[in-house]
Amino acid sequence: MEYFDTRDYDLAGRIGKLRTKHGIIETPYLFPVIDPIRQQPPLETIRSLGFNGIITNAYLFYRRNKGLPKKIHDSLKWNNTIMTDSGGYQVLIYGDVEVDNKTIVEYEKEIGTDIAVILDIPTGTKMSWEEARQALFETNKRAVEALPYIMDSDQLWVFPVQGSPYKDLLLISTSTAWRLPYHINAFGSPTVLLEKYEYDKILDLVGFARLHLPPHKPLHVFGVGHPMIIPFLVALGGDLFDSASYILYARDNRYMTETGTKKLEELHYLPCNCPVCSKYTVKELLEMPRKKRVEYLALHNLYMLRKEINNVKQAIKEGRLWEYLEYKSKSHPTLRKAFEIVKRYTRYLEKYNPETKGTTHALLLIDKDSHHNPRLIRIKRKVYGMLSNKKPENILLIPAYKKPYNQQIEYIEAKRRYPEYTILFYHPYLGVFPPQLANTYPYFQHEVGIIDEEVITKASTEILQVINKLRPRKIIIIQPVEEKYYLLTHKIIKWLRTKTTYTLDVLSFQT
Amino acid sequence: MEYFDTRDYDLAGRIGKLRTKHGIIETPYLFPVIDPIRQQPPLETIRSLGFNGIITNAYLFYRRNKGLPKKIHDSLKWNNTIMTDSGGYQVLIYGDVEVDNKTIVEYEKEIGTDIAVILDIPTGTKMSWEEARQALFETNKRAVEALPYIMDSDQLWVFPVQGSPYKDLLLISTSTAWRLPYHINAFGSPTVLLEKYEYDKILDLVGFARLHLPPHKPLHVFGVGHPMIIPFLVALGGDLFDSASYILYARDNRYMTETGTKKLEELHYLPCNCPVCSKYTVKELLEMPRKKRVEYLALHNLYMLRKEINNVKQAIKEGRLWEYLEYKSKSHPTLRKAFEIVKRYTRYLEKYNPETKGTTHALLLIDKDSHHNPRLIRIKRKVYGMLSNKKPENILLIPAYKKPYNQQIEYIEAKRRYPEYTILFYHPYLGVFPPQLANTYPYFQHEVGIIDEEVITKASTEILQVINKLRPRKIIIIQPVEEKYYLLTHKIIKWLRTKTTYTLDVLSFQT
Structure with a gap:
């Protein structure tokens, strides 16, 4: 035209x-x-x-x-x-x-x-x-x-x-x-x-x-x-x-x-x-x-x-x-x-969102409404599709609390100690993602607002769904050192314990 | 000074x-x-x-x-x-x-x-x-x-x-x-x-x-x-x-x-x-x-x-x-x-809120955050104090869905049919209030945003608390004609049914 x-x-x-x-x-x-x-x-x-x-x-x-x-x-x-x-x-x-x-x-x-x-x-x-x-x-x-x-x-x-x-x-x-x-x-x-x-x-x-x-x-x-x-x-x-x-x-x-x-x-x-x-x-x-x-x-x-x-x-x-x-x-x-x-x-609306933008301004993750951000949804859908194609047998879950997430001590330690595990991060807004994405948009470019009950409920439901779809045989989850992530991790662990199709280990790293 | x-x-x-x-x-x-x-x-x-x-x-x-x-x-x-x-x-x-x-x-x-x-x-x-x-x-x-x-x-x-x-x-x-x-x-x-x-x-x-x-x-x-x-x-x-x-x-x-x-x-x-x-x-x-x-x-x-x-x-x-x-x-x-x-x-902060303002602009009740508005809290506390002093024996609850609330057909009918009952309105943001206040600030001057699950949870908890404090012997609750109030009323009725210290009647008026 x-x-x-x-x-x-x-x-x-x-x-x-x-x-x-x-x-x-x-x-x-x-x-x-x-x-x-x-x-x-x-x-x-x-x-x-x-x-x-x-x-x-x-x-x-x-x-x-x-x-x-x-x-x-x-x-x-x-x-x-x-x-x-x-x-x-x-x-x-x-x-x-x-x-x-x-x-x-x-x-x-x-x-x-x-x-x-x-x-x-x-x-x-x-x-x-x-x-x-x-x-x-x-x-x-x-x-x-x-x-x-x-x-x-x-x-x-x-x-x-x-x-x-x-x-x-x-x-x-x-x-x-x-x-x-x-x-x-x-x-x-x-x-x-x-x-x-x-x-x-x-x-x-x-x-x-x-x-x-x-x-x-x-x-x-x-x-x-x-x-x-x-x-x-x-x-x-x-x-x-x-x-x-x-x-x-x-x-x-x-x-x-x-x-x-x-x-x-x-x-x-x-x-x-x-x-x-x-x-x-x-x-x-x-x-x-x-x-x-x-x-x-x-x-x-x-x-x-x-x-x-x-x-x-x-x-x-x-x-x-x-x-x-x-x-x-x-x-x-x-x-x-x-x-x-x-x-x-x-x-x-999501359909109209272009895949990439020249400028990648930080995604503003303010409160539960931000879970509906079409840009976030689209990116996560892609990542989850990718993950479920791989279907890793053993997964190790690390709370993503400090950017860049792949510099967190838990990640560095886990990679050394558990080479047979596929490491995945979990986050109250970003859901589940592999460490390889930690430096890409928006996994590095975002800012987090409040992490209240509603955000945690929405996030934990999503994280559990992703994990269930992967059908792992072994799961290790790392306890966060960050206070504000306790509730989210607690909720995930509680739900993970209700299933018996995998073994579950909960670890804490001293940092 | x-x-x-x-x-x-x-x-x-x-x-x-x-x-x-x-x-x-x-x-x-x-x-x-x-x-x-x-x-x-x-x-x-x-x-x-x-x-x-x-x-x-x-x-x-x-x-x-x-x-x-x-x-x-x-x-x-x-x-x-x-x-x-x-x-x-x-x-x-x-x-x-x-x-x-x-x-x-x-x-x-x-x-x-x-x-x-x-x-x-x-x-x-x-x-x-x-x-x-x-x-x-x-x-x-x-x-x-x-x-x-x-x-x-x-x-x-x-x-x-x-x-x-x-x-x-x-x-x-x-x-x-x-x-x-x-x-x-x-x-x-x-x-x-x-x-x-x-x-x-x-x-x-x-x-x-x-x-x-x-x-x-x-x-x-x-x-x-x-x-x-x-x-x-x-x-x-x-x-x-x-x-x-x-x-x-x-x-x-x-x-x-x-x-x-x-x-x-x-x-x-x-x-x-x-x-x-x-x-x-x-x-x-x-x-x-x-x-x-x-x-x-x-x-x-x-x-x-x-x-x-x-x-x-x-x-x-x-x-x-x-x-x-x-x-x-x-x-x-x-x-x-x-x-x-x-x-x-x-x-x-509430302490600093003066009782009245020369201008009474409509209270903006947007979403669950608005429940924390100190002005609203202060007014409600006063009304609840007043109500619990009276301790009416028989109360009749009407959903307040159309301003002015004391012009609602349910109110006019209820007043005629149940003169021995004390009529109270309930509302997803304004809580419980008597018809006498329906034309005063903010019970007339307000605008309502969304009525979602969180708003309803918060409101129904509060409404139930107020009712329990009144210790009535008989309760009548009117079903709303407004679709958006169904959930709130449903929740209130469900909870009211768990107690046996009063009789409960649920009525619907044809309008």
Whole structure:
């Protein structure tokens, strides 16, 4: 695919380049929604923040120009990428029956937008299954109807995936998406879920859609513009977003933070570094004329969105998107629930994890949630597969407590004294691994947080499973000198003693 | 105490006003360490970021001026607060035996510093218990020796708490602190722990010291200047900090983030909003002349520190410092361990929680860690005390699943049908509570994250304990209609059935 190149991957997230007639958009990207009539803050300011693509409403542009096909880049004085939404929602509200799909599609072609959406059926309100089914089939019909108009276009065209929140309908829509030659698939979140901050439900639907959509095409998620949810959507495969939240929030004195939204009046201190918050205090912002305050708050909100996108991209580059989500999930109950959804998609996400990264940043093993890190799971599965191919008869288990583990005195001693044994390390997060891996990623590059009961329960279960699969005849296990490993070893020994298919010796080395 | 007023409290953290000769410092506060000879970035810039107090080294100032007592505010051209460290460390390094405690104390008086430290024994390197004991007694001797010089001073004087990392010695030092009329107590972190990022050990020592120090006097923690650790230190009662890290890191191309430190070369995107990071890219920063880059990185680091302090203060104002620590603890294994230390001090921290807050922000009940929230514990203890005073004979238990809980159909029905029963709600985080509280804080103002096995285990244990204490004769429990409450109710019923001191009825209401 020439118009969309992806380079860096983590979970189902990726950094990509989307080529448009007016320049390249680096994804993940959020298009600020622009009002073609009364835009605030000015486009020049938005560009100076680093946003090189905007989205506006083709229908409003059409009405404003009474259907005259003015070139949209000239009209808005914006020489970078412009995406236009079709305005299905507005059509519904204003009941303008004369503007149909063909009209809007042709108009979007004529005004020269870079990324265009066909006229879909708005999913803004809660639909019954039957209504959603009808919206889906009508949208599919329109998508086919638009094909003759758009086949010769040099624009990128967007197919709106329909059927949400009904997964059976989503499945029909996603299979249509495979057959139609649109460039971008778009998911419209039911706004009712967004308003209620039911991020877990949105994520479940987006994850489901992504799973069934062509992975090489970008996925746009409509109308999601809060720093809280963006990293989770990216992790499940969202590439493009758009939102008017920066200005809508600002008009209502709402101030985005990393972990939520505050009313400006609630704040005593500005928990932000952006040029606005570095220059003004809460009091000064509250006392300035409304128009100015709205502009500054909108700017702050855009800075927050920009930072969140940067954070996510940096996390993808480092291969630490999972760790980033673990962190974010603890900022609010709704994100903690959202994280459980991401966990549920772990197996699917894992597939997208590349085998190696240029940079191998230490794996952060924080607490029991870290056991679910897809990167760790994938590596362990490989190692366990390798081990069970070998099926060593005699194994000697050593607690891995001090890096590099193959420098531990227990290992050096054991190798000398028990040459007929295959030595394996065990670890509360890394499970079982051979000494040969002790200097490779992540067996050397990791940092360990807490080793509490839950971590030990999970780890010991896994370690026992691996050992059982090896069906050894003799086992020697070394007692740890490190206090924090007592419980884990104790649990393993207790369980090993319940079986009689092997001999078991427990040793302590003096160090 | 006139020189230090505290107004807002959360955990053992507080927002206070420290009055100095050159203005008021709002605590928690971090004093940037200033080099009197080659300061970068310029003091004017540091002030423009909102820092109104700096710290510098009295000994270096003494050497530079060959012992001449120049007025330090004039010399540095800084009209706000100046704190001077005594330079004990430098004395050790340069072996300058002629500068003794009396000399430095008199000099600090003469140059007119606002906050002054006596010449303590550096704890920079790892000391044996005997060495630490000697340092402690020598420092105590000097603190007494300095008294005649400082009693008539209008400056604030700092008593360095010694003995770390030995708690028995710390205890001796903290009891001296109660007897001596110093204004501020200061804790010197063993740098060896800081270098190894062993934040849990530092926190344990600071928590221990704070517990035994006069609570009405501010506590300064020397040499800790990373956004990661500051919120945890504030939660355990740290008021003042100082650090040169912003510039030391910058000289080494190290870039502070909310969750750690990066080498600038490692970054692909700048995960920050500050005026520096909003203006430049990684590439531009790397390509500019070194001196300029160091200045910009130092500025960025100062912006990060400023933001962290603001975040902490806003969290204290909202009464959400615990939630903030829960969040931060998931950013790195070392902070996850640090959080366990804070948990250990919960009972002590709880004391500092004021009964009511002007603003009652929703309690964020995220996962099992939230059960340890001192605010929640304190409120529940009060409610349970109240309940066990009443000892109702017949109790009727209703799952609280939809706010406001006293509008649930089960409650309305039960009240009508069973007037002879005392109705109590049960909840996976809020435990047991009477309907009368359903509209009060936090029984109305809270948000619930996940309800997993661990949350249920913890909650059911607590709920059973409360019920057992009431010694009822009859119990009715209502089955929930909400799926997510099945497991909790099931567990409670199972346990209730093991006892025979009461009759038990299980009911389901159709809604």
